[in-house]
Amino acid sequence: MATQDRVNDFVIRIATVNGTGSASANSLLMKAIFRMGIPVVGKNYFPSNIQGLPTWYEIRVTKDAYLSRSGHIDIMVAMNAQTYSDDLISVQSGGVFIYDSTRRREELHTRTDVTVLPIPLSELANNAFTGARTRILMRNVTYVGALAALLEIDLDTLKQLLEETFSNKQALIDSNLTAIQIGYNYAREQFNCPLSMRLSRLDKTAGHIMIDGNTAAALGCVYAGATVGSWYPITPSTSLFDAFTDFCKRFRTDTESGTQNYCIIQAEDELAAIGMALGAAWNGARAFTSTSGPGISLMSEFLGLAYFTEIPLVLFDIQRVGPSTGMPTRTQQSDILSAAYASHGDTRHVLLFPSDPAECFELAVTAFDLADRLQTPVIVLSDLDIGMNDWPCPELRWDDTYRPDYGKVYRANELRDLERFQRYLDVDGDGICYRSLPGDHPRGAYLIRGSGHNQAGAYTERSDEYIEVMDRLRRKFDTAATLVPGPIIERTPNADVAIVSLGSCHGAIQETRDRLAEKGLASDYLRIRAFPFCDDVRSFIDSHPRVFVVEQNRDAQLRSLLMTETGIAADRLVPVLYYGGEPLSSVDIIDVILEEIKQGKAA
Amino acid sequence: MSFIKKPRINHPGLDTNAVGLTIQDYEGAMSTLCAGCGHDSVSSAIVQAYYELAIEPHRVAKLSGIGCSSKTPTYFLRPAHGFNSVHGRMPSIATGASAANRDLHYIGISGDGDSLSIGLGQFCHAIRRNVDMFYVIENNGVYGLTKGQFSASADVGSPARKGGGTNEIPPIDPVLTAINFGCSFVARGFSGDKTTLVPLIKAAILHRGFALLDVISPCVTFNDHEGSTKSYLHTREFEQTAVYADFVPIRDEITASVDTHVTPVTLHDGSQIHLRTVDPDYDPFDRDSVVAYLREHQNKGQIVTGLLFVDETAPDMLTLSSTTQTPLVDLSFDTLNPGAAALKTLQKQWR
DSSP: TSSSSSEEEEEEEEEEEETTTTTHHHHHHHHHHHTTOOOOEEEEEEOSSSSSSSSEEEEEEEEEEOSSBBBSSSSSEEGGGGGHHHHHHHSTOEEEEEEEEESSSSGGGTTTTSSEEEOOOOHHHHHOSSSHHHHHHHHHHHHHHHHHHHHHHOOOHHHHHHHTTTTTTTTHHHHHHHHHHHHHHHHHHHHHOEEESSOOOOSSSSSSSEEHHHHHHHHHHHHOOOOEEOOOOTTTEEEEEEEEOHHHHHSSBBOOOOSSEEEEESSSSSSHHHHHHHHHTTOOOOOEEOOOOHHHHHHHEEEHHHHHHHHOOOEEEEEOOOOOOOOSOOOOOOOOOHHHHSSSOOOEEEOOOOOOHHHHHHHHHHHHHHHHHHHSSSEEOOOOOOOHHHEEEEOOOOOOTTOOOOOOOOOOOHHOOOOOOOTTOOSSSOOOOOEEHHHTTGGOOOEEEESOTTTTBOOOOOHHHHHOOOOOHHHHHHHHHHHHOOEEEEEOOOOOOOOOEEGGHHHHHHHHHHHHHHOOOOOOEEEEESSSHHHHHHHHHHHHHHHEEEESSOOHHHHHHHHOOOOOOOOGEEEEEEEEESOOOOOHHHHHHHHHHHOOOOO | OOSSOOOOOOOOOOOTTTSSSSSGBBBSSSOOSSSOOHHHHHHHHHHHHHHHTOGGGGGEEEEESSSSSHHGGBOTTTEEEEEEEEOOOOHHHHHHHHHHTTSSSSEEEEEEHHHHHTTTTHHHHHHHOOOOOEEEEEEESSEETTTEEEEEOTTOOOOSSSSSSBSSSSSOOOOHHHHHHSSEEEEETTTHHHHHHHHHHHHHSSSEEEEEEEEOOTTTTTTTTTTTTSSSHHHOOOOOEEEEEEEEOOOOOOOOOOOEEEEEEEOTTSSSEEEESOOOTOOOOOOHHHHHHHHHHHHHOEEEEEEEOTTTTTTHHHHHHBOSSOOGSSSSSHHOOOOHHHHHHHGGGGG
């Protein structure tokens, strides 16, 4: 490996201590590479803690524009003495290990298959800067400078980024540039630069941005016209509301009066958060909340109420590792079943599965349209990997001719002409009824209730009236299957392998398919984007003897949902599962598939 | 319990209010509560208050949780939208509803189980936020729908009607709780005294911010027996009205000739409440002294009623958040959507 030229195709991992301000240094590094036209992906591995615990940032430089982890580490920048030994072990053979050698550690020079580059980063920063905090921050920027020499990062690009970041703070620009130069010079003097793993300008990031899914989802909510957002802080969904707040301040504040054309409420808990969104949606506002697994458990009662009373509601679930508190800063797709059937009684909910930040933006808008059209909760199942990591995405686009689909609502003028308003009357036969909004017209008034009701909305304990409502709700769900976004299907002639998956698995699956193709195995791939499943999902699976179902949880929840909802036999759905909490890599998938093929279980 | 459909009889001679509606236009369906239930008197007082204030009933939103009291929105203001939500969670629904449309009048009906046990958290947080709503606790010290268990407002020493022994756990007093959490309007009434209840309700409706009305509303089936501190008999005997409230509508000329011990408070729409304090030292604008007064009388076993505390200057939730005066539901999509060009500019930071 060491001798092989690895231009634009390697992984850098930076090991630091959280709370030391390494995030801005790492972001600078990644953006510089991105600006050189080279595709990159950033993954942040952080602890559920504020200060003092190990944290890693991983930058995959990928000329082929893969979106997932490679599963290997080629260059380790070890800045945290607590994890030096583990970090050294994790570098793959032929890799490079850089550490802060202010105190030289002979035990780190033991691997003969790894190039160890000691750089006295603390010493360099301490000599050049004063003040404890500045020295720590500049030590981080110094390794960016060293990497610039080792990898041939364009210094002008770094300079430009710093100028943009600290637009009018010249002192900060200067100190950062000094730190970069110090690191750069040291590496040039001490080592053979560049390394065989290095960068070379490409033109593959034009028209792309680097964005995390929570920011993109929040932007989607702004563009969809959401006015009320209520939330309770929980990792990893908090940044969605941070972003929504920022965008609203920017786009929704009256410049003259300072009044706000939105209302964001930080609730006392998740129960209140969804209750507030529901109250606002009942009144006709586009309202939403966001949470993660523990919040889904708490919100279940209200999800049942929203389902049964038929109030539109948008809920983002940024999934993390469960059960219980689980691992709050690690990713998983383990809320699929609990979200699909959340709450007691016969309930089922519309789910959307974005696969990257661009789709978070797009599906956020879709979620509001669907919720209003179907008068039911729509849950967007994102996850920590999509929500909190920076992904390269095509620039977000907006069509100014878009108009929201507010669904079937009788406003005052229609109610006036109506002989009798019945809230749950299936006028059009699609299971979706007409609603009225509070305050509009006396004729639209009714008492919405979570207790048994008939099609007029009145209280009932009669079985025939109850069944009529429940059967219609089931029909409405069938209608939903015709309205939700269909799957993305990629077929290859004479495919040997068929894969079904969803959400953030997408990048790893793309890469898996390339690796399989290199081994002469062609593959078909269906990416589910919504529940209920449309007919295309069923027919895709029907057209293959066996299908690999790739997902990030222990209990094969998507597979269970497919079996329950389509009746497809268990032996035709081969589970491929990863649930360790790190973002999925093709490494986690490919061996399982190859092993199954060896045993004759391919598609 | 009644299960016949309430007949609608139009009396041609019925008076109309300022918006041309009769009191019948403010009524609801026939109550299905027990005959003599205090809650029905509260509903009737609510009907009269909205009628007299001439608020169009369809501009009112009625919200409730779960329990006997939470059933009552069906029994008043038929032309108003209602929301019978889940147990203890009505305050959050009301908070969101108010955020979306600040122009409606919100009335929340709850009970001591709904607000002081399962819903205590949401109750307190709605108070903290000063959500602009009128919040009624129909307080009878028991769970009626599940047949007579003690609630969190049951007094120490209260005997259960059948079995269950005596309550030994100290009660949560909604009035003291509300005052301590910064509530801007706190009143207590008695369902057996409609004449004092109606002006309290009118003032509470017009107060901007969270107006709590705790109504001792006896449960004739499970908590009206001897020894109960929430019975009609006990409440009549131990009720001590501290502050009488007279409502003076905006349409009436407000004369300056007010008695000593009478303090006029001007509400946001310009109407007034005249507070007549029984004790000359009682100050309904001083939170700390009100708490001390209530504690002192509570310790003597007295039930202090009246408009006990009011602060018309406290900013409500939407004032604090600088939310636009236009109801958010009425903002046009063009106002809300930044458009394609803004999106393009915005994305430069992510390059």
